[in-house]
Amino acid sequence: MAELIKPKRKLKIILGDLRHTVGGKSIVIMPVGIGYIASYARAQLGAENLDFNLFVEPDAMIEEIKRTNPDIVAVSNYCWNAELSGLILKIAKETNPNIICIAGGPDFPLKDERRQKYLQDRSQMDFYAYQEGEMSFANLVGKIMEGGDLADLKREPHEGMASIDPLTGELVAGQPYPRMKNLDNIPSPYLSGLMEKWFDGHYAPSLETARGCPFTCTFCEAAASWYTPVSYFSSSRMEQELGFIAERMAQYPNVLLAIHDSNFGMYKRDEELAQILRALQDKYEWPNAFEVTTGKGNYDRILDIMAVLKNKMTMSTSVQSLNPDTLKIIERRNPPPDKLASIVAEIKRRGISTVSEIILPLPLETKESFFAGFRTLLNAKIDQILPFTTMLFKGTDIASNESRQKYAMESKFRLLPRQFGEYSGHKCFEIEEVCIATNTMSFEEYLECRGFSLIATILSNDQFDVIPRHLNELGIDIYDFNIYVWDLVRSGETKISDLYLDYLKETREELWDSSQALIEYYTNEDNYRKLLFGETGDNKLRKYRTKAFLEQSEAMTELAYTAIRQMLGEKTDQEIINSLSAAEKWVIATRHIGNNINNASHDEISTELYLPYDVSAWYNATTNTSLLTTYSKSVHYKIYSNKKHIMQMMEDGKRLFGNNISFTVGKLLINFSVKSFWCKTELATEGC
Ligand code: SF4
Numbered sequence: 192m193a194e195l196i197k198p199k200r201k202l203k204i205i206l207g208d209l210r211h212t213v214g215g216k217s218i219v220i221m222p223v224g225i226g227y228i229a230s231y232a233r234a235q236l237g238a239e240n241l242d243f244n245l246f247v248e249p250d251a252m253i254e255e256i257k258r259t260n261p262d263i264v265a266v267s268n269y270c271w272n273a274e275l276s277g278l279i280l281k282i283a284k285e286t287n288p289n290i291i292c293i294a295g296g297p298d299f300p301l302k303d304e305r306r307q308k309y310l311q312d313r314s315q316m317d318f319y320a321y322q323e324g325e326m327s328f329a330n331l332v333g334k335i336m337e338g339g340d341l342a343d344l345k346r347e348p349h350e351g352m353a354s355i356d357p358l359t360g361e362l363v364a365g366q367p368y369p370r371m372k373n374l375d376n377i378p379s380p381y382l383s384g385l386m387e388k389w390f391d392g393h394y395a396p397s398l399e400t401a402r403g404c405p406f407t408c409t410f411c412e413a414a415a416s417w418y419t420p421v422s423y424f425s426s427s428r429m430e431q432e433l434g435f436i437a438e439r440m441a442q443y444p445n446v447l448l449a450i451h452d453s454n455f456g457m458y459k460r461d462e463e464l465a466q467i468l469r470a471l472q473d474k475y476e477w478p479n480a481f482e483v484t485t486g487k488g489n490y491d492r493i494l495d496i497m498a499v500l501k502n503k504m505t506m507s508t509s510v511q512s513l514n515p516d517t518l519k520i521i522e523r524r525n526p527p528p529d530k531l532a533s534i535v536a537e538i539k540r541r542g543i544s545t546v547s548e549i550i551l552p553l554p555l556e557t558k559e560s561f562f563a564g565f566r567t568l569l570n571a572k573i574d575q576i577l578p579f580t581t582m583l584f585k586g587t588d589i590a591s592n593e594s595r596q597k598y599a600m601e602s603k604f605r606l607l608p609r610q611f612g613e614y615s616g617h618k619c620f621e622i623e624e625v626c627i628a629t630n631t632m633s634f635e636e637y638l639e640c641r642g643f644s645l646i647a648t649i650l651s652n653d654q655f656d657v658i659p660r661h662l663n664e665l666g667i668d669i670y671d672f673n674i675y676v677w678d679l680v681r682s683g684e685t686k687i688s689d690l691y692l693d694y695l696k697e698t699r700e701e702l703w704d705s706s707q708a709l710i711e712y713y714t715n716e717d718n719y720r721k722l723l724f725g726e727t728g729d730n731k732l733r734k735y736r737t738k739a740f741l742e743q744s745e746a747m748t749e750l751a752y753t754a755i756r757q758m759l760g761e762k763t764d765q766e767i768i769n770s771l772s773a774a775e776k777w778v779i780a781t782r783h784i785g786n787n788i789n790n791a792s793h794d795e796i797s798t799e800l801y802l803p804y805d806v807s808a809w810y811n812a813t814t815n816t817s818l819l820t821t822y823s824k825s826v827h828y829k830i831y832s833n834k835k836h837i838m839q840m841m842e843d844g845k846r847l848f849g850n851n852i853s854f855t856v857g858k859l860l861i862n863f864s865v866k867s868f869w870c871k872t873e874l875a876t877e878g879c
Pocket of ligand 1: 404405406407408411412
C-alpha cells in the first residue's frame with residue numbers, strides 16, 4: 192500500500208546530531224551542523240511552517256519521536272555516530288512507518304555502487320543528503336510540504352539527495368547542488384534561539400567561519416573535489432554571532448570555543464575575526480581555549496593571530512608523516528623541517544605547548560622512516576607527538592580498492608573509543624576500519640612503533656618538561672634518550688613495564704576481523720559490562736598516558752632520571768649527579784597529579800622540601816642559560832596544591848565527561864596542560 196504524505200501543513204521535524212552517553216560524554220560540542228540545517232530551512236520555507244526540535248541525546252530524541260509522532264526525523268552521520276543515527280531512524284520507522292527518515296553527513300560512500308549498497312542495507316533511511324546539506328534538505332522538505340506519495344518521492348531524483356527506488360531497488364541520485372558561495376544565506380542558529388538549550392555549561396559553542404578546504408590529503412574526507420572552494424560567513428555576521436555566544440559563556444570560563452574550519456588562521460580575513468574574538472576576550476574573559484584546526488600554510492599569519500588571541504589558541508603542527516614518498520602518495524605538504532622547528536620554537540617561547548599528529552601505517556611508510564620522522568619531531572622540540580592508527584574513512588582515496596591493493600593494506604575493525612550504548616533495548620557500537628599493516632610495514636612493526644609512541648608521548652608531555660632541559664644541558668640527544676627509556680621499559684625490569692605490556696596487549700586485542708565479530712563479542716552481557724566499567728573500549732594512548740600520570744608519575748620520573756644517569760655513565764661529575772637528584776625530588780614532590788586530584792577536596796596540602804639546589808628558580812628562569820649546577824644553594828620549599836583551581840577543573844570536567852576520573856582527566860588534558868594539576872612551590876627560607 193502506498194505511503195501517503197498529508198497535504199500542506201506545518202511539519203513537525205526532529206533533528207539529531209547524536210552522541211553516545213553511556214560510556215561518559217565524549218563529544219561536548221554544541222550541534223551547530225543541525226542548527227544550520229534547521230535555520231536555513233526556516234529561512235527558505237517559513238519558520239511558521241516548520242516546527243523543529245533538535246537533539247544530541249539519543250534517549251531524549253527517542254522519547255520525543257514516540258511522544259509526538261513527527262513528520263520527519265533527520266540525523267547527521269559521522270564516523271562516531273553513524274550506527275546510532277541508523278538505530279534512531281529504525282526506531283522512528285518502527286514507531287510509525289510513515290515518518291520520513293533522512294540522514295546526511297560525511298559518513299557516506301563516494302561511489303554510486305557503494306551508495307546503493309549502503310542505502311539498501313539501511314532501509315530505514317528514505318533519503319541521504321550528500322555534500323552540503325542545507326539546500327538539499329530544504330528542497331526536499333519543500334516537496335514534502337506540498338504533499339505526495341513517499342514512494343513517488345523516493346523514485347524521483349532530488350538535488351543533493353540519494354534514495355532507493357522502492358520498485359527497482361536501484362539507486363536514485365539527484366545532481367549535487369552547486370556549493371553555497373555566501374554562507375550568510377544560512378541565518379545564525381544561535382541568534383534565532385535554536386541552540387539556547389545548550390547554554391548550560393555542559394556544552395561548548397561551536398561554529399564555522401569558513402567552509403571548504405583547498406588541500407587534497409588522500410586520507411581525509413574533506414579532500415573531495417566538491418569541497419575544494421572555500422566560502423565564508425561575513426565578518427559582520429561572525430561579530431554578531433560570537434558576541435551573542437560570548438555574553439552567555441562568560442559564566443563558564445573553562446569551556447572552550449570550537450571552530451570547525453579546516454584551516455583557521457590561514458586566510459587574510461581571519462585576522463579580522465581574531466580582532467573580533469580578542470574584543471570579546473577583553474570584555475567577557477571568554478573564550479580562553481579553542482578547539483580549532485589551523486591552516487597548512489601562512490604560518491606567520493597564524494602566529495600573529497595566536498598573539499592577538501592572547502596565545503589561548505595554539506597552532507596545529509601535525510605532519511601525519513615525514514617520509515617524502517608517503518607524503519607524495521597522501522598529497523600532504525608539510526613545512527620544511529627548519530621552518531617547523533622555528534614555528535615550534537616561537538610557539539614555545541610564548542609558553543604554549545605544541546602538539547603534532549602522525550598517522551601510522553600510511554602507504555610506503557616503513558618502521559625505519561617512522562622512527563626517522565619521530566627523531567625529526569623530537570628534535571624540533573614538539574611537546575606532544577600523537578600517533579593515530581590509519582582510519583579508512585568511507586569516501587577517501589586511501590580507502591579505495593585500488594589503494595588497498597596497491598599497498599597491500601591490511602585492515603581490521605575496532606570500536607571507536609567509548610562510542611557505544613544501549614537505547615530502547617538495542618545495543619549499539621560505533622566501529623571504525625583501520626589499517627594495521629602494509630607491504631612496507633608488518634603488523635609486528637606497527638605494534639613496535641605504537642609501543643615506542645606510548646613512551647615518547649608520555650615523556651614529551653608537559654609533565655616531564657624538565658627532562659629536555661636536562662638533556663640539553665648535558666648534551667644528550669632527545670631521540671636517543673627516548674629510545675633508551677623505551678629499551679629499559681621493554682626489558683620488563685621497570686615499574687612501568689607492566690603498564691607498557693598491558694597497553695600492547697589491549698592494542699592487539701582491540702582489533703577484529705569484521706564488524707560482525709566485534710558486535711557479537713560486545714553484545715554478550717559480560718563483555719558489555721567491561722565496556723561499561725571502562726575496562727576496555729577507550730582510546731588506548733589517552734588511557735595509558737593518563738594512567739601513567741595518575742598512577743605512575745613517581746615511577747615514571749624515577750625511570751627518566753635513571754636513564755639520564757645511566758646515559759651519562761660513571762665518570763660524570765658528582766655535582767651533576769647531586770643536582771639531578773635534587774631536581775628529581777622536586778619533580779616528584781610537585782607533580783604527583785593523582786595525589787593532588789584525590790586530595791583536592793581535603794584539607795590544605797602542604798609539604799616541606801629541603802634541597803641543595805634551587806631547582807624551582809632554575810625551572811622558572813624564562814631565558815635560562817645557566818646550568819642547574821649553578822643554582823647550588825640550600826633551599827627550603829613549601830609545596831602546596833592549588834586546591835581551588837583543581838577542584839574547579841574537576842568539577843567542570845565531570846560535568847562535561849562524567850564521573851570516571853581517569854577518563855575525565857584524559858579528556859581535560861587534550862585542551863588544558865597537565866600543569867593545572869601540579870603543586871606550587873614557595874620558597875620558605877633561603878638556606879644557610
Ligand atoms: S587533512 Fe586538513 S588540510 Fe588535508 S584535506 Fe583534510 S581538512 Fe584539508
